[in-house]
Amino acid sequence: MGMNLFKKSPEAKLRKQYEALLKQAMEAQRGGDIVKCSELTAKADEILKQIEQA
DSSP: OGGGGSOOOHHHHHHHHHHHHHHHHHHHHHTTOHHHHHHHHHHHHHHHHHHHHO
């Protein structure tokens, strides 16, 4: 019973990945690497779709 208390939900894990990718994309954009920013944003969008489907 107590084991589920400390287990993260799959959605929380995806949301954390999503936020990390957006942060990396922002840093890439600030650094002038627009291609990398676009790639990271696309990956973040894919994760967002997974979150919305869950």
